[in-house]
Amino acid sequence: MxxxxxxxxxxxxxxxxxxxxxxxxxxxxxxxxxxxxxxxxxxxxxxxxxxxxxxxxxxxxxxxxxxxxxxxxxxxxxxxxxxxxxxxxxxxxxxxxxxxxxDETRCRRDTTATTRRTTSVLSSQRTRARRFLDVRLIGRTNKGTILPLDFPV
Structure with missing residues (x-):
């Protein structure tokens, strides 16, 4: 405490x-x-x-x-x-x-818990985005990553 x-x-x-x-x-x-x-x-x-x-x-x-x-x-x-x-x-x-x-209910807000939840949600969204990218990757070269032509950038 x-x-x-x-x-x-x-x-x-x-x-x-x-x-x-x-x-x-x-x-x-x-x-x-x-x-x-x-x-x-x-x-x-x-x-x-x-x-x-x-x-x-x-x-x-x-x-x-x-x-x-x-x-x-x-x-x-x-x-x-x-x-x-x-x-x-x-x-x-x-x-x-x-x-x-x-807040409007006159109860104290625990914004640290809100921040932890928000961080957790953002982290899971990033993980899903990485999985999407891993699936869509065609390959890598010494000049960078090769993406499909229809990949939204």
Missing amino acids: DVEPDVRFEFVLVLKGDPRGIQRLPDSFADYVAGDDRPRTMHLREAACGYYRWIVDVIYDARGKMYLNIGWEKFARHHGLQAGFILLFSYFGDRDMSVKVF
């Missing part, structure tokens, strides 16, 4: 509209991290999953409002975020944050 470092600040974000679009963070959080010289990036990871971090650019508008920008889309896409999902952010300092994802 992973042990989380001491949490300095937590907040909840309810996704509205396009969950992969720019996301505004709470003003109280922006005020809190303003003492840290307004970070330009945050390092996001799924809670209890320390092996992968997404570097997400942070931007501020003229009024000092804080937004997650470039890099957020990849995080959102990887975790299958949708409008209505609830995210619990935990800030540990030094731009390090973890995120717990709750």
